Amino acid sequence: MRTKLSILLLFCLVVLAIPFTANAQVIHKVNAGDSLTKISKQYGISIDDIAKLNGLTVNSHLVLGQALLIPTDNYVVQPMDSIWKIARHHAISEETLMNKNNITSSQIIPGQKLVIPRLPKAPLWIGSYLIPKDKEKNNWMLDNYKNTLSGVFVFEYRPDANGNIILVEENEAHLLAWRKQLVPYATLTNITEKGFDPDLTHEILNNASIRKKLISNIYALLDSHDYKGIVVDFESIKNEDRDSLNLFAKELAAKLHPVGMELMMAVPPKEGDRIPDYSAAYDYETLGKYVDRLFLMTYNWHWPGGPSGPIAPINKIRDTLDYAVSVVPRSKLMLGIPQYAYDWTINGEDKDAKSYSIQHAIKLYTKTESEIHFDEKAATPWFRYVDEQGDPHEVWFEDSRSLLAKMRLIHEYELAGMGCWHLGITMPQTEELILAEFNILK
Known part of the structure; x- marks a missing residue:
């Protein structure tokens, strides 16, 4: 999730209705x-x-x-x-x-x-990232989504260059989750003031004593906060650190597994071991041996710093799944689902896209009366509008068609899990489709 920082700053909590019981499709x-x-x-x-x-x-x-x-x-x-x-x-x-x-x-x-025929519901483990708010909002979010979740990933803890962990004010999110029969996990990222920082992970992963210290601190964090496990979300790792990342996963699993703690890792989408080359550090096959779940970040094929286009095109997701299931047990794979929109200014100037919730995109195209187009190859909707300054925009987002297509891939590839970025920004259709397609594992 290389754009989490911008998303974190721009997303706001969207109040949604409790899902229907009809489970329409x-x-x-x-x-x-x-x-x-x-x-x-x-x-x-x-x-x-x-x-x-x-x-x-x-x-x-x-x-x-x-x-x-x-x-x-x-x-x-x-x-x-x-x-x-x-x-x-x-x-x-x-x-x-x-x-x-x-x-x-x-x-x-x-x-x-x-x-319209329905598929038999499949059992599925579903997790979503949770950006902690105050206790009241944490409680609301967990209450509102508990029927469509198995666990939550509290976002986010960070290591420093010495292997210490910088804590997050999670305001009892982990305790509230347990009370609602949701399994809480801590999320550990390599975010610094630079964004996702490959230099930080290079320094940690290649120093045996610092790596050992970080592993010990992860264990202490999970133990003291009663987390079930850790979600390691180290992004933009250098290719030269591939072996060091594998070793870190092996050593961390060896520390956590004997006491029943779990290890998850978030990895970028790949079509082969070194395809694309810039993601070669993420060795699906080896990491798959040590983790309990591998979270495939199957989104951001187009991102704020690049040209406009589909965020999670179905054809590219298929390419990723074809490779992933060939080297990792399906029982460990989680399909990542985006729950946000990107809004690009397309007047030729060098501007980053804005990120916001799908619900905001719905309000925007309704307000601007913009026709919705659907890219059949990518199975993704998009629209254009002109802002108050006269600048043209192009917005790519998700709707019930694109979400259903992604969920059907879970059936087709017999995956064991699904995950979303992040709680509080989904639209009501998401929860409805989840309940129609799956029996949520608790």
Whole structure:
């Protein structure tokens, strides 16, 4: 999560409704002339329920291409729909859709109802990063999301160059988590005033005495705070430190495992052992031998400092999973899911993108009446708008279509876990889809 610092500064807590119990999976793409009233009548679902589930108000103006999650199994065919398009946006095959509805022809007509089949729920361990607030807000977040989580990763502790750990004011987040049957983990990063700092990790990992001291301090932190384990999120590590990182994981696991403590590591996406070359320090196969879970940071293919584009394109995620399952047991793999949007200024000037919650992106495209486009190759939505200064912007984000497609990869690859960055910024559709797709392990 190389952009966590900017995200941390820009994200705000978004108050969300408690997820529905219907666990819907019908996705309706807004067409010309659509309104919440019209859609409500089409599906026989109240305006309040549709609005609440999609993070809208009952008076919200809908925009072309917007994806709405509808709490029903019956999809109403829209003008310009096709079997391919409906199947694609529900992450199923055309054959599956046709068989479920006992139809042999791909010819469909507007107003026709099609049952959208559901997959059997799979057991899944789900964790999410938690940026501690005050005790009251910590309690609210954990309460609101507890039904869709197995554990939380308290963000974040940091080592100094001597192997000491800089503590975070977590305001009893770990205690509150235990009380709500959520397993708390401490997150350890290599963030300094420079951002993710490869020089800091180089110094720690290659000095045996400092490395040993840090491991001892990690153990002491977990023991004193009653954490179940540690999530090591060392990013931008130098390729020359590959063997040292492997050794650190081996030694840390040897310290934690005998007493039942767990080790997780967050790693960047890769398509091969040294593909891309700048991530060669992360040896999936060797790290996979020592960790309890490997958190795949399958996002940020486009980031604030680069050109605009999809944050987590489905085709690139597939490439990562194809490699990961070939060298790491599926029982240890966690798919990382982004829960944020990037907003690029695209007027040719050298400007970083802004990061904010998906819910903010929804409010923005509603306010600016921006049409939502969907990149079929990346399975990701995006839109453009012009700000008050006249500058054009391009925003890439996630919606129910892109999230469902990612969750279906968990079924397909038989992964054991999923993780999100971070609590408090998800949209209601995320929790609804999780409950529809998985049985959450506790």
